[in-house]
Amino acid sequence: MADTDYNLPTMRPQTIDERQHPEKYDVAIVGAGPAGLTLAVVLGRLGICTAVFDERPSRTLVGRADGIQPKTIETLQMLGLADKLLRDGVKVYDICMWRGSATSSTRRISRQVHYPASIVDLLHPYILLCHQGTIESVLIRDLCASGLRINRDHRFTNFDHGAGENSSALVVSLKTTPEDDVKHVSADYLVGCDGARSLVRQHIPGTHAIAKPQESYWGVLDGVLDTDFPDIWSKTVVFSEEHGSVLIIPRERNLTRIYIEMKSSHSVKNVDQTFVMKQAQLVLAPYRVQWRSVEWFGNYQVAQRVAARFSDPSLCAFIAGDASHTHSPKAAQGMNTSMHDSWNLGWKLNLSVRGFAKPALLESYEVERMKVAHDLINFDFEHANEIAGGNIERLADNFRANTRFIAGAGVEYAESIINHGYNQTGGFAKPGCTLPPSKATRYIDANPVDVQLDVPMLGQFRVYVVVPDLLGSDQKKFLCDLSDTVESELSFLTRLSRAASESYRRKPRPLRPIDVFSCLERYRVFSELFTFCLLTSTPKEDFELASLPSLFFTSPWTVYLDDVPHLDTKGLRCIPKWLGGLEHGEVAIVNVRPDGYVGSIKKWDVSRQDVGEAAAHWLDEYYDSFLDVPDGGRSEATSEVEPLDDKKCREL
Template structure:
């Protein structure tokens, strides 16, 4: 039975206390709030603006971010309205030669990236915000607007007293909360309340002007992404946008010398600079929807959280860089995606408080990877096509988000060498057939995100593996029973927050065994070779996550494990955010020994 709208942790209007306060209703803050609301966690989200972003700002969603929105079942309006960019062309002029195309490349080649959505999806920030706001509001939660965060202090009960001002009435309000998360941008006020969390890195005087509008041009590559280098003017980046618009990033200064002259930071100057760079092609604007400027800087906060794991920062509050590779909103939303499931487990008493410390460990690593890439990317942009092409080829998996990987740690444990996937990597996309209804599905999308761990069991031949499969399922049941009992009690007491759209997905199909784990079987046996009733009870109850690995070459089994063979079982633990927590394969007779490594994996859980 689906939970009713008034079940779960209370998440209604602002009161005197809550569990989590999120400051900032941009992409990072909304991604965090949207997930926490779904999990059923009490929260208040504050934003000092009267409404969502109306135009401009962040615009590009990378393949991994598209996949994340698909996993959240929120991608359809974005895919409907956004522009898709599959290729990039390179143009250049020199003192001796006029502007000409020097090359063209597929943006996300299959052999380098392997993304299920190999394109950039372009839509302005407000469209992305609106999708998440609508999902929250359908679950009875609203952004508290015109509310400026001012301070935070620890009270006598060791909770946080969070103060904010209503910008319309100037009235001051205090909320008592267990956690505070600052998603309030590069000038974050929340960051000031984190000890020793200043931004470290470089701020240059290199500046870019940004224009969103409808252009009138005879330039032939208008609907491709274009990296252009003019010998007289500098660099320009063209990007197609929603509603038939184009975004132009126009280089205003490429040196670290004097600060850019303010007379150059006007739409008129940027337009003229672009016209000169595009000569002999015509370039005029029928409409300008948004204009902005930014100065290039690459900085990362010393800390993303306090020592007590009560105050956190995410997105631009934690790291900043150039906008040229469309990484800011993508990385920020995945900061929040990482933090949300960990907060859910700890707040519910299922995860130990130490679990929250993995947020900083994992996301600061990604932030530094991003800064290192961004420095080289900006440099390559100024050097021309050869350097830029090499930079893309060397970093294309990271740019796509697919290659944003975590180092070995508490949540990414290596048990043995498996060719294919490693702990800290994202699930590799693969097409399989769902046993129960013969539907072809994407394995990384089919099981809904419910804050659960997914345990995938790979058995190439079910018929010859029945005893080994039964033994493994018994090991799973025995070692995970305590966590399951605690999780089942928690979600019974405080249900996930319900929306009418959830009725179309029947989430109870994936919680029949446990509220903490979804179990899945992947086999290369055909549907005619076995019945569900012949499987262990755990897998019979998991009938909606039984898959036949027969849809593509290479198969899912090969992608994830390499050669598995008919005498081995493969097991992968996938975290609630889609990252591989542990993966291993072993001979049937080794199950008792090999499973011990996986059993130890869940030491961060309360059991």
């Protein structure tokens, strides 16, 4: 069904306008599902010249993935894309488990909160359900605003390194359908987001799949039900000793999704929607289950696999999403994990295209996301076995043990060159993890805000300088020395920021009309790469912005007061929640990566000599470990594109 708000009809798009879309790109993306679109959204906003190719004639119109986990909702909020989905989707807060047998009727065994506050701290403690096509349409509309479009009916065939002047770039070959014409484009980087049977993956050496022995076979049906089953608006698992199990997922527009797992591959090819309906009726009996309408039916096989590599040895070609890992749909992880693959890779590619990234930064993509993929497969293997086994108690225990991971809050990266400072943590903010949700008051306009979401996504690192008491002489000296040293001519951050200013002058972020109210210039005062934030417990009436050193008073929109614990999810102030509290005279700095993950944390005692300068040098050392001041950007591709109007956007 077409998305009526965006009015995106099914039609074949026009061919590329060669005058506006050159054949030389910074990044070529194959696949326009959630992973490919998320990557294109990030790169498009950051001014990276990007091409998206997809062999399908249109976006997903019905079915496929449907569950958005809490941390993915926050990611979409960071991109300013969550409002429509939060408005139109179904929020599911609980999970119910039922059992029936030949000797006892189907009955509810348990009803639980899906994400208990005692286990996981979330801004959105629910699953948001809406079908993949709606999510794709939101992402496509954002691409239009950035001047990008999807090249439909383009099938990837191969890639190779160029020759002569373009020897550092890749030549990507595609066939356009139905004409079957061969098309060649040049790109510095190629990313395959083209699904479980990825053709890009097949052209990267050593990407053979590492598989778990279990494979599952599924029938799935989306439709409007006529039923007296009482838990139709909860996520529900029903076990029948005679007939197997059913997973029920409530959906938008009064739809319900029914999953039926087959026991072998022999039957799945012959499964049709009538079979799924009858099986659901048998499992849910004695409750009445009829379908008023059916929107989508699918049957498919899912294997639990992880690719052995997520990139080629030259770090020019990558895979993401289902191209790099596949698993069962039982815990609503596939689309979420895929989108976060792209979230992780996008900001790193931006810095690499601009020449700011040392090789270790791009190498970290495979290291970080492969860990997550294996963590997911291990969880999914256990979770799928518990569902198939029909032991409700063991399934509930498995779910509780993995609640943080399922929600996304427990998706953590190991210590590395970009994640360190573990011995400095006393609170819930830890390197390799996302910032916990916290409330604070923005000084300049007295608005209480979610600190972790307040700064818009501009591809910047956020540097939170935490000084509980701004009135002490040692604290004042710390801030002044930190500011002076960071802004000095010798500072690595200053030299890098000057290079970034030139890079963004040559390759600017697009001028997007939809960003006019975000006032993004507020966050680029010091640098295109860094936003400095000040977090303090000092009452507002005790200091003025003008009394702060220049690093902070020139960025007034990122000065925060830690004074609204009653608004927090746990009733805590931000500083003790993040850092476990600071001793008298202690200050801290929290570096946050562009994807919202904590990069590093360190505390200092301000009574010690030259501590402000030491903190500035620590910042230089941290960023110098994976960033560089370039002589010039790697790519010559232009990113000067105009946002697409609504008519052109609808063609996508």
